[in-house]
Amino acid sequence: MPAPRECSLTEFLDLLRESLARDACWGVVLSQPCRGGTFADCPSKLTVRPIELSGSRCFQLAERRGKQEFHQNLAADELLIRITSEFGERFEQADLFTPDADYSARVIRQGVARVTCRKPSKSAPALTHDRGKQYLIPEGRPCPFLAEIGVMTPSGQVKAAKQAKFRQVNRFLEFVDDVLPELPPNRLIRVIDFGCGKSYLTFAMHYLLTKLRGREVEIIGLDLKAEVVADCQRIAEKLDCRGLRFEVGDIAGYAAVGPVDLSVSLHACDTATDAALAQAVRWKAKVILAVPCCQHEVFGLLTDDSLPGLLRHGILKERFAALATDALRAALLEAISYRTQVVEFIDLEHTPKNLLLRAIRSDQPLANVFERYEQLKQQLGLRDFALERLLQTELVALARNRGHV
Ligand SMILES: C[S@@+](CC[C@H](N)C(=O)[O-])C[C@H]1O[C@@H](n2cnc3c(N)ncnc32)[C@H](O)[C@@H]1O
DSSP states (O other): OOOEEEEEEEHHHHHHHHHTTTTTTEEEEEEEEOOOOOOTOOOEEEEEEEEEEEEEEEEEEEEEEEEEEEEEEEOOHHHHHHHHHBBBBEEEEEEEEEEOOOOEEEEEEEEEEEEEEEEEEEOOOOOOTTTTTSSOOOOOOOHHHHHTTTBTTTTBBBOOOGGHHHHHHHHHHHHHHHHHHGSSSOOOEEEETTTTTOHHHHHHIIIIIIIIIIOOOOEEEESOOOOHHHHHHHHHHHTTOOOEEEEEOOOOOOSOOOOSEEEEEEEEEEEEEHHHHHHHHHOOOEEEEEEEEEEOOHHHHOTTSSHHHHSSSHHHHHHHHHHHHHHHHHHHHTTTTEEEEEEOOOOTOOOOOEEEEEEESSSSOOOTHHHHHHHHHHHHHSSSSSSHHHTTHHHHHHHHHHTOO
């Protein structure tokens, strides 16, 4: 390892310029805020990594302030300007990572740094940019509802603690956008969000459908909690979200609106999901999106004799019961003419409640679906479960049409 040497800050910045010019800047870190500086709001660290956005390379700069981290995407020339203005002014330490070497520069006096050169420690960066990938709401673009609910700053930076929520919002919007062709093309789209809670996803849907897709909507967010509903309504009015309103009510038995085109229930606990699915089926909603949560009912119905080796372990029984519940829901929705898929909502890393039921009403009856549902119930040793009980009338009518009653 060569001995540390003294060089001007300009010389170090030339190294950075040269590495940027040949796409060989694999990272930069500025640390050690200058002591006694006049910058009370000085961030404690800047970390830069190369990313790819819309097919071209740029750099994501993460600025740490206290417990929060703010992100910004910069082109190479903007990065050089930023580092030039920060190194020696706000930070005493700069580390540059390249394929040839790691350079570590420490300011020792005005305009001069001691530079150490070591073997390269970083491997080639994966240039994917999870936040900036073709997200429907990209980071860096101000989005009023995300700012209002504290996910973004008003200038469009996603707060570090809200990154997972930001990804979840975007992931959900992808599902909604995918089913848009199934929804009425020439008229107002009616949507209900059952158990909307703080309504991140309800506001997101409104933003997607109205602002990004130019559709007229009537969206209702329904929840049991009056306070939460009042808060959401206040935000909807403040942001002038036309066609979006919130109501207090119980999913079970909710019938205050007419039929809806899209029914959403995200993380509605246990059989509240079944109540939401049943209501959507009764309305003949064209699309149902449901992310179930805490499926307890079937856990209590499974007997150990069906799969003794598996069900005698409590934790396995719990997980199996959750999967069985969603399999039953999917099979029953198919039996009732919904083409249904069970897909991953968001990586398990973010939430264990990560399955989404995506059901689209078919105009034609689907083949063999009733038999499949009955077979699944039989395999699980179940007589019925909540969704079946809730849809008794519809199932009897179906059976009658099929000549079974
Ligand atoms: C875990 S939160 C999910 C909130 C939101 N959908 C989301 O995914 O971010 C579940 C919400 O469902 C509401 N909820 C549960 N059972 C309900 C019912 N029977 N009727 C209406 N809302 C219900 C709760 O009050 C709570 O706000």
